[in-house]
Amino acid sequence: MSVTMEAVLEVLEPDEPKYDKAASLGPDALPHLRTLVEGDDPMLAAKAAYAASLLEGDQGKDVVAAAAHSETASVRVAAAAAANNLPSDSAAEVLMDLVDDSDQGVRKVALSAVPADAPPQLTAKLESGSGRAAGAGREGREGAPEESPAGGGTAARMPGEGPSMMPQEKPAEGLMPGEKPHASGGDAQGTGLMPGEKP
Numbered sequence: 001m002s003v004t005m006e007a008v009l010e011v012l013e014p015d016e017p018k019y020d021k022a023a024s025l026g027p028d029a030l031p032h033l034r035t036l037v038e039g040d041d042p043m044l045a046a047k048a049a050y051a052a053s054l055l056e057g058d059q060g061k062d063v064v065a066a067a068a069h070s071e072t073a074s075v076r077v078a079a080a081a082a083a084n085n086l087p088s089d090s091a092a093e094v095l096m097d098l099v100d101d102s103d104q105g106v107r108k109v110a111l112s113a114v115p116a117d118a119p120p121q122l123t124a125k126l127e128s129g130s131g132r133a134a135g136a137g138r139e140g141r142e143g144a145p146e147e148s149p150a151g152g153g154t155a156a157r158m159p160g161e162g163p164s165m166m167p168q169e170k171p172a173e174g175l176m177p178g179e180k181p182h183a184s185g186g187d188a189q190g191t192g193l194m195p196g197e198k199p
Contacts, residue, residue, distance in 0.1 A: 003028035005035070012036070012047040022051035027059050037067045037075070045070060046078035053082035058090035068094050073103040080109040088115040092122040099126065 003025050011018045011025065022029070029051075036048035049067030052060030064086065067079035080098045083091040091113065098110035099122075114122065 003032065005032045008032040008036070008048075008051075009044075012044060012051060017047050017051065019051060019054055023054040023056075027055060030055070030060065030063060033060070033063045034066060037063055037070070042070075042072045042074050045072065045075045049075060049078045050082045050085075053085035058087050061086055061090040061094070064090075064094050068098055073101075073106055076101060076103065076106045077109050080106060080113050083110070083113045088117050089119055091115050092119045096122060096125065 008022075008025065008029050011022045033048040033052045037045045037052075039045060045067060049064050052063035052067075054060070060082075064079050064082045067075050067082070070076055070079070076098060079094060083094045083098075086094065092115065095110050095114060098106055099114065101107050101110065111126075114126065118126075
């Protein structure tokens, strides 16, 4: 069965793509998905990258890899998220540069997508503290993500979680990042309750 660009667009253009149908299009959809990834619509490019990752095995790896090298950060984020759907070795190939990306959002998603059984080349890169994957960055930035408690390399954390914090950020007991103690002595702030909620 030959898949047309119209069939691919029918699956991807809705606000909520029909990813289950995307997978059923099979490898005949790959040329169209690649065209969309390399096109000038970042939303369709991101959806196409993710759809390619849903094909059986690593059939969509090359399309996801193309998205990983996009100039648009949102497309690279989609590639990092799509790596979760690829076999471990293929995911590692896609993530190798993304864990070192210049965009913090891309790095965060890429670090969270590193497979538990990542190949030695990727784990060595994470453990060696190379580049941005360790937080130093090519410009020598500080704020490296900390080693995960299980010793599995770099752990992706939200700012303010655990020992990894944004530069100049101070830990606060019981407060969310950016949350300040309530001026009246703390009725809702810092108690785990939403403002206005009663204990």
